[in-house]
Amino acid sequence: MALYQKTFDQFEAILKCDMIDIKKLKALAFNGCPDENGIRSLTWKILLSYLVLDRTKWALHLSKHRELYRGYIRETIIKPGLTPSSESAVVDHPLNSAPDSSWAVYFKENEVLLQIDKDVRRLCPDLSFFQRETDYPCSEILNQEAGFESLRKRIESTSLKVENRVNSRLDLQYQKKANHSKTTYDMNEYQWLPDGHEAHWEVVERILFIFSKLNSGQSYVQGMNEIIGPIYYTFATDPNLEWREHAEADAFYCFTNLMIHIRDNFMKIYDHSEFGILVRMQRFLILLKKTDESIHYLFEKQKLKPEFYAFRWLTLLLSQEFRLPDVVRIWDSLFADQERNFEFLLYICCGMIVLQRDRLLNGSESQNIKLLQNYPQDIDVYQILEKAVELKRLYVL
Structure with missing residues (x-):
């Protein structure tokens, strides 16, 4: 509770300044915005470049x-x-x-x-x-x-x-x-x-x-x-x-x-562009292979192509995979991504798979595709984010 109050006070201090320190705000938001006092609402408006930094x-x-x-x-x-x-x-x-x-x-x-x-x-x-x-x-x-x-x-x-x-x-x-x-x-x-x-x-x-x-x-x-x-x-x-x-x-x-930033996901004409969905899915597979070669090999063997599950994950920023409170928590980190190309999303997706590693390695093709298309709702989203941060620290795309 003391840590939460400290975080809350830090947000309040930054958001009340005449000039918003965007670097500090992003660092705080990456670890989650408080629900109280409309802090998330205001922070998102700044992170999404709607509100100028000069208050x-x-x-x-x-x-x-x-x-x-x-x-x-x-x-x-x-x-x-x-x-x-x-x-x-x-x-x-x-x-x-x-x-x-x-x-x-x-x-x-x-x-x-x-x-x-x-x-x-x-x-x-x-x-x-x-x-x-x-x-x-x-x-x-x-x-x-x-x-x-x-x-x-x-x-x-x-x-x-x-x-x-x-x-x-x-x-x-x-x-x-x-x-x-x-x-x-x-x-x-x-x-x-x-x-x-x-x-x-x-x-x-x-x-x-x-x-x-x-x-x-x-x-x-x-x-x-x-x-x-x-x-x-x-x-x-x-x-x-x-x-x-x-x-x-x-x-x-x-x-x-x-x-x-994400329009390329929705337009076929941009599929092969640097941030197009096909290129992003390939980058996801490269990261998955670095993260867990056994899972990557299994997916190839079972022909579990990213089009069957990761296409939706990446295009909709995981908004269909979790309940709304978990989605907005994930989006805190995505919007605060210092690189602003949503590369952290790839690490989150890999984290989701790594946390289901045992079930996937022991599952059939049909069981695994069902698992990936209907990701378990009982898993703590904070655990996924922690795993994503760990993977980002260990593996560079």
């Missing part, structure tokens, strides 16, 4: 970016053919087949929106948080200002079929992990809240939709919901009311900054 500039910085985000809402969630200032300013029509037709773009975006909606509805199914009502719904949408429509209404009115959803290389692994066996889209999987109210998953949906529109070259890919989920949860449960009120905007910027 005296925070008020202006936050005001500017939060208002900019509200502008994104006004610009992106809008009916084609209308402007927010005039409902009668018809400039297009739904049957216009021209490539530059705003309605054609609108219908194409609906395919992305449908996939986002399907994914965010199943965020952290063991946790009721995302199904609960937010205290801070979007005022522009709920007031139904001219030209604006809620994504809820847009989804209800679409006639899209599930066959048109966004394709993802994570489909098979993701659905198996989520125990999502439905082959058709069920919009009643979770009931909507009454008009004028929004659930937290609807806020996440809006963040991802806006992100997809502002990043058309990348758009939305299945699995991004598992990246934004822990970030939004951390911000939306901040004990500070002001931080909690602006959790949506703050989460958007932190998610956007994080995607700059």
Whole structure:
């Protein structure tokens, strides 16, 4: 308890300085952020380069970016053919087949929106948080200002079929992990809240939709919901009311900054780049061989390719392998990684395997793939992190 209080006091001291000592903050955060006083929420905003290090500039910085985000809402969630200032300013029509037709773009975006909606509805199914009502719904949408429509209404009115959803290389692994066996889209999987109210998953949906529109070259890919989920949860449960009120905007910027570093995982075009997923999986295998040649040989013998398990581990930053409290603890260390290329994640993955060494060496191919795709939940995540630190000290990639 004395050690915890000392750590807590050290965080408080750093975060109250006019100029944040980022090196000291990273060193502390790497060993875990306290849950109290919103320390993790504030630390993540700094580590993800959303908040500048000069604390005296925070008020202006936050005001500017939060208002900019509200502008994104006004610009992106809008009916084609209308402007927010005039409902009668018809400039297009739904049957216009021209490539530059705003309605054609609108219908194409609906395919992305449908996939986002399907994914965010199943965020952290063991946790009721995302199904609960937010205290801070979007005022522009709920007031139904001219030209604006809620994504809820847009989804209800679409006639899209599930066959048109966004394709993802994570489909098979993701659905198996989520125990999502439905082959058709069920919009009643979770009931909507009454008009004028929004659930937290609807806020996440809006963040991802806006992100997809502002990043058309990348758009939305299945699995991004598992990246934004822990970030939004951390911000939306901040004990500070002001931080909690602006959790949506703050989460958007932190998610956007994080995607700059991990976008290669989600785009096939970058598979063979330095930080592409195929190259990262090869680096993982090299590290595994250095760490434990017996396990590496067994995996080769049983043809347990990293695509079967490590692909999801690396792409989703282990967000699907552990309960949310354990995920955010792991992310403390990942965000504080001094190298900022998430190389420490490779050591965590190897640590996970080393800690299951005996079971793996005595398991059949089918038993081992089941173990790797459904990692045991009873293991202490701190034990995994300690093993990862030990491996990083012994083996250099």
